[in-house]
Amino acid sequence: MDLSKNISLISVRSLFAMFMVTMPIIVPYWRSLGLSMHEILEIQAIFGLAVAVLEVPTGYIADLFGRKLSVVLGSFISGVGFTILLFADSYWSLVVFEVVLALACTLVSGAEDAILFESIPKGVSRKKVIGSFRSLGLIGEVLASLLAGILVVYSFQAVLWAQVVASWIPFFISLFLVEPPRAPVKRGSHISEIREVLAKIILREPLTRLVFINFVVAGLSSFCVVWLLQEFWRQSQVPVSYFGVMWAALMLVSVVMSRRAHSIEALIGAHRTLLLIALAPIAGYLLMAFAPPIVGIVAGGLFYVTRGLTYVIYQDAFNWRVPSQYRATANSFVSLFFRLGFVPIGPLLGSVVDHQGMQTGLAMLALGFSVTLVTILLPLVRRIDDLHVEYIPEAQAAEAQAAEA
Numbered sequence: 001m002d003l004s005k006n007i008s009l010i011s012v013r014s015l016f017a018m019f020m021v022t023m024p025i026i027v028p029y030w031r032s033l034g035l036s037m038h039e040i041l042e043i044q045a046i047f048g049l050a051v052a053v054l055e056v057p058t059g060y061i062a063d064l065f066g067r068k069l070s071v072v073l074g075s076f077i078s079g080v081g082f083t084i085l086l087f088a089d090s091y092w093s094l095v096v097f098e099v100v101l102a103l104a105c106t107l108v109s110g111a112e113d114a115i116l117f118e119s120i121p122k123g124v125s126r127k128k129v130i131g132s133f134r135s136l137g138l139i140g141e142v143l144a145s146l147l148a149g150i151l152v153v154y155s156f157q158a159v160l161w162a163q164v165v166a167s168w169i170p171f172f173i174s175l176f177l178v179e180p181p182r183a184p185v186k187r188g189s190h191i192s193e194i195r196e197v198l199a200k201i202i203l204r205e206p207l208t209r210l211v212f213i214n215f216v217v218a219g220l221s222s223f224c225v226v227w228l229l230q231e232f233w234r235q236s237q238v239p240v241s242y243f244g245v246m247w248a249a250l251m252l253v254s255v256v257m258s259r260r261a262h263s264i265e266a267l268i269g270a271h272r273t274l275l276l277i278a279l280a281p282i283a284g285y286l287l288m289a290f291a292p293p294i295v296g297i298v299a300g301g302l303f304y305v306t307r308g309l310t311y312v313i314y315q316d317a318f319n320w321r322v323p324s325q326y327r328a329t330a331n332s333f334v335s336l337f338f339r340l341g342f343v344p345i346g347p348l349l350g351s352v353v354d355h356q357g358m359q360t361g362l363a364m365l366a367l368g369f370s371v372t373l374v375t376i377l378l379p380l381v382r383r384i385d386d387l388h389v390e391y392i393p394e395a396q397a398a399e400a401q402a403a404e405a
Helices: 005-016 023-032 035-065 067-085 091-117 126-151 157-174 190-204 205-223 224-234 240-270 270-290 295-299 301-319 324-355 359-380 393-404
Strands: none
Touching: 005 067, 005 091, 005 157, 023 035, 023 126, 023 157, 023 224, 023 240, 023 270, 035 067, 035 091, 035 224, 035 324, 067 091, 067 157, 067 393, 091 126, 091 301, 091 324, 126 157, 126 240, 126 301, 190 205, 190 393, 205 240, 205 270, 205 324, 205 359, 224 240, 224 295, 224 359, 240 270, 240 301, 270 295, 270 301, 270 359, 295 301, 301 324, 324 359
């Protein structure tokens, strides 16, 4: 079975799936509808909670019934979701949009990662393939951001229509994916199978647990700022017509980091790469909070250094240690805990920004992620030399069985 085309198809699909024309102007747009920062971040927390509820069941469905089916269905629902956004103009209608989008995201996330990982030929660098895949998605964000900067000059509605058109393209691309062979999942107790995957990640392998936790926290450290940057720019008197170009510049930072992640790790070492992933967001929050606005705007790029590196470095380290037949479910657990982490942070952060100011909110984030640096990253750094040594034996056996089939 020729799986090589999956890599190209998923990469192109990722480019259009990440073609988020609305993203560079979403906060000022929602603010124009009368929403406060607390309401905006509360909506994102609801999205996170919906993802948390749906992530593992949809990941298991992908493992049980097929990753391609899951990606196709999720891509279709995503198109429906962004069509809803075109007409959403109130708090509750935006909540409906986010819940529909959450279902789409959960159906795609773990399944797409599993197809990609299992389609990489033996002898080919996984980090290079994952980095190229990730960078194409970010290139999609760059192009979408530039388009948003042009369209927002005319109206917010022009941006929304462009998003609707772009959101349907991944559905048609996903129809051509090929389902990779893998060891079958037994159709027994679904709960017991999910518990088995969680036990493999959390209980049985201490090093896998460290990778998993750091993967989740690293994602959170660069995600929290996404919903503050545009408000920071707005408060710094930056015209909204500039937001597209500025967002595109941030995406380019992630593109470079994703493409060069394997080279950076080889150059400075795994230890320093993990420290860079952790320290860049902390520095970014502090500079945005206490430096002059122009410095804070430039410092926003530090979060996208982490964003570009995290997906490649941690995605490879985590999937390397998970049996192939459970990878979609395992990757869904990453998204699950990531979203659960944002559920309490989002509304609290929004309230702080609304009532105490942007500076206090940024300082709070810097302090919180400084604590996680000490408590969860340093133990992983101390064991970094073992990262690929304790490869789960049953993962090797399962993948060998799938290859023979």
